[in-house]
Amino acid sequence: MSTSRAEVAAPTVHDVAGRAGVSHQTVSNVLNAPERVRPATRERVQRAIDELGYRPHRSARNLKARSTRTLGYLVQPIAAGAINAVLDRFLHALSDAARIQGYHILLFTRAEGQDDVAAYRELIASSAVDGFIVSETNYQDERVRFLLRREVPFAVFGRTELDEPHPWVDVDNAAGTRQAVAHLSSNGHKRIAFLGWPEGSITGDERHRGYREGLLAAGLTPHPEYEVRRPDGESEGWAACETLQALTEPPTAVVCCSDLLAAGVLRNAAARGLRVGEQCAVIGFDDTPVAAYMTPTLTSVRQPLEAVAETVIAQLIARIENPLQASGQRLLTPDLVLRTSA
Amino acid sequence: MSTSRAEVAAPTVHDVAGRAGVSHQTVSNVLNAPERVRPATRERVQRAIDELGYRPHRSARNLKARSTRTLGYLVQPIAAGAINAVLDRFLHALSDAARIQGYHILLFTRAEGQDDVAAYRELIASSAVDGFIVSETNYQDERVRFLLRREVPFAVFGRTELDEPHPWVDVDNAAGTRQAVAHLSSNGHKRIAFLGWPEGSITGDERHRGYREGLLAAGLTPHPEYEVRRPDGESEGWAACETLQALTEPPTAVVCCSDLLAAGVLRNAAARGLRVGEQCAVIGFDDTPVAAYMTPTLTSVRQPLEAVAETVIAQLIARIENPLQASGQRLLTPDLVLRTSA
DNA sequence: CGTTCAAATTTGATCGTTCAAATCCGCCGA
DNA sequence: TCGGCGGATTTGAACGATCAAATTTGAACG
Numbered sequence: 001m002s003t004s005r006a007e008v009a010a011p012t013v014h015d016v017a018g019r020a021g022v023s024h025q026t027v028s029n030v031l032n033a034p035e036r037v038r039p040a041t042r043e044r045v046q047r048a049i050d051e052l053g054y055r056p057h058r059s060a061r062n063l064k065a066r067s068t069r070t071l072g073y074l075v076q077p078i079a080a081g082a083i084n085a086v087l088d089r090f091l092h093a094l095s096d097a098a099r100i101q102g103y104h105i106l107l108f109t110r111a112e113g114q115d116d117v118a119a120y121r122e123l124i125a126s127s128a129v130d131g132f133i134v135s136e137t138n139y140q141d142e143r144v145r146f147l148l149r150r151e152v153p154f155a156v157f158g159r160t161e162l163d164e165p166h167p168w169v170d171v172d173n174a175a176g177t178r179q180a181v182a183h184l185s186s187n188g189h190k191r192i193a194f195l196g197w198p199e200g201s202i203t204g205d206e207r208h209r210g211y212r213e214g215l216l217a218a219g220l221t222p223h224p225e226y227e228v229r230r231p232d233g234e235s236e237g238w239a240a241c242e243t244l245q246a247l248t249e250p251p252t253a254v255v256c257c258s259d260l261l262a263a264g265v266l267r268n269a270a271a272r273g274l275r276v277g278e279q280c281a282v283i284g285f286d287d288t289p290v291a292a293y294m295t296p297t298l299t300s301v302r303q304p305l306e307a308v309a310e311t312v313i314a315q316l317i318a319r320i321e322n323p324l325q326a327s328g329q330r331l332l333t334p335d336l337v338l339r340t341s342a
Numbered sequence: 343m344s345t346s347r348a349e350v351a352a353p354t355v356h357d358v359a360g361r362a363g364v365s366h367q368t369v370s371n372v373l374n375a376p377e378r379v380r381p382a383t384r385e386r387v388q389r390a391i392d393e394l395g396y397r398p399h400r401s402a403r404n405l406k407a408r409s410t411r412t413l414g415y416l417v418q419p420i421a422a423g424a425i426n427a428v429l430d431r432f433l434h435a436l437s438d439a440a441r442i443q444g445y446h447i448l449l450f451t452r453a454e455g456q457d458d459v460a461a462y463r464e465l466i467a468s469s470a471v472d473g474f475i476v477s478e479t480n481y482q483d484e485r486v487r488f489l490l491r492r493e494v495p496f497a498v499f500g501r502t503e504l505d506e507p508h509p510w511v512d513v514d515n516a517a518g519t520r521q522a523v524a525h526l527s528s529n530g531h532k533r534i535a536f537l538g539w540p541e542g543s544i545t546g547d548e549r550h551r552g553y554r555e556g557l558l559a560a561g562l563t564p565h566p567e568y569e570v571r572r573p574d575g576e577s578e579g580w581a582a583c584e585t586l587q588a589l590t591e592p593p594t595a596v597v598c599c600s601d602l603l604a605a606g607v608l609r610n611a612a613a614r615g616l617r618v619g620e621q622c623a624v625i626g627f628d629d630t631p632v633a634a635y636m637t638p639t640l641t642s643v644r645q646p647l648e649a650v651a652e653t654v655i656a657q658l659i660a661r662i663e664n665p666l667q668a669s670g671q672r673l674l675t676p677d678l679v680l681r682t683s684a
Numbered sequence: 685c686g687t688t689c690a691a692a693t694t695t696g697a698t699c700g701t702t703c704a705a706a707t708c709c710g711c712c713g714a
Numbered sequence: 715t716c717g718g719c720g721g722a723t724t725t726g727a728a729c730g731a732t733c734a735a736a737t738t739t740g741a742a743c744g
Contacts, residue, residue, distance in 0.1 A: 058470045405731070
């Protein structure tokens, strides 16, 4: 019976073997251990493979080899109005780095009313992936603890403060704000404020630490009233700016924990008639695509996401292929992208 | 020999069968055709499943069932400085819609020096996915032609102008610009310009058509000199604004093909001391996160990406499960998000 | 009470690959 | 000439699920 769909059955290892006049196992060897096959045979098999356009059936290989060459990545829901403008860049870099090593990225989300861990558990139980890339972690990250306990390979973009070592890559957030302060100070600024998130997020706390260190390195004394800690958000940036401007000696420059906070500061400054970039300076963090189109264009700290992705993939694959592999830990330095706001 | 890794072998259908005192096939039936199993037995098996935390081994199931319940999505490289700020929203919506139907999204990229089609071909040959979600298509899209020829299930976000029918979902781009023009006209604007991409992109051409239709609907006559077609980019927006302002009767409002072009217009207007939102109006397209943080905040057309993702997934899965399924075609209407620029 | 038939359950084969073990082949040296 | 040996190749089983066919169970009925 021929259906209307052409649906040519994909060639198998047996088809190739038949055409090349060898056994199925020899074909398998050509693919997985070519040194075991005599060059003449190898060539003959390779020709048959090319002619038939044969590719090993992924599921069959996965089943027997007990590995899927697939890495899981949990996509977090995006809060309305929030920006995760680095995700597209990160995901492309991630899949590309994975591809080069013969792996793929599998996206998954958590079901409503389910917690993140349950989503990981599901994929592990069904042997759907060989490991996970985890991002957006925090101090005692539950997912990381879970993966450690289950001894499932994973690598983290970000950090935790768990005792047990595990592979991670992070951007040196402190170095980012340190650079920002150094830049401002070299431009003559003495009254430099910090606008960051409330204590409790690793990333935010690191950026705060870098700010402090930057001041000291520049020979400036930290003033507590110059440190405003508020949640992320454009209107939070506006409000923080109000607070700072109400001081008897307002700062002349602000280092912000995100481009979003910086946007609020810029808008407030504009409303006050302050010329940012001349009278005062603002620096953001993340170099989101927004930064280049603000008025004035925003100087911002840019994360080397491509390098992060490459490193985190390399770590994870090393772990998968040799579970006893020591866990690497890498800090990558971000760059300050200079525009007109500072 | 016990290794240092705990690595408890995952339970199989036989383990469950043993514990429940039934055969392996009954366990399979409980999972895939529960109506064939007597309620009492079903319950007993279910209990064993729960106690063991059993989940079917994905690769084994895929091999025998000849389906992977996985959908491929090609991640395009992001040009430096370009924005694909809708991708994160779209990908989350996509994986979430897929999850609800028991599917996953597999990301892949094209190798350097390889064309897109080759990347699709690779996944098809290795039976790695059941179908594809294709986006960012154009008139005679090569990928779509290839997938049609190979009779591989796929669904498109966007459109092509190929003769052969295929499932697609698109945002009614013309309706978006039509709404924009209607809004401007109801605010008293008579000289409304269009700033869009050069002819040759379906999306851009549709947005242009909607602009024309909007003018006619409002009883306004189109003026060729009010239509500027330029590539995407912030500086292109700036340049286009220069052109328009050089006219003897410059327009009082501009409908833009993207938020990026609109950003350039806003910046140019600010430089000229024009008060956008009062003296003149600007509308963008896509409601990228950028829009809310421009000065003034940008009125923009927002695409219903969640609905698009849901629909495109539903179409694709329908196709996979029944290849003879007629190909659905859906146009979804975007919304105008009002802010201060218009 | 035996027969019949549908529903419930089991048995055995199979998907396409890789692993492990067996066999084959050619060459060398005694 | 033949045994031995090592590399090349083949054979057969297995991974863990589902499909198809065979078998058992149980209820209904003459």
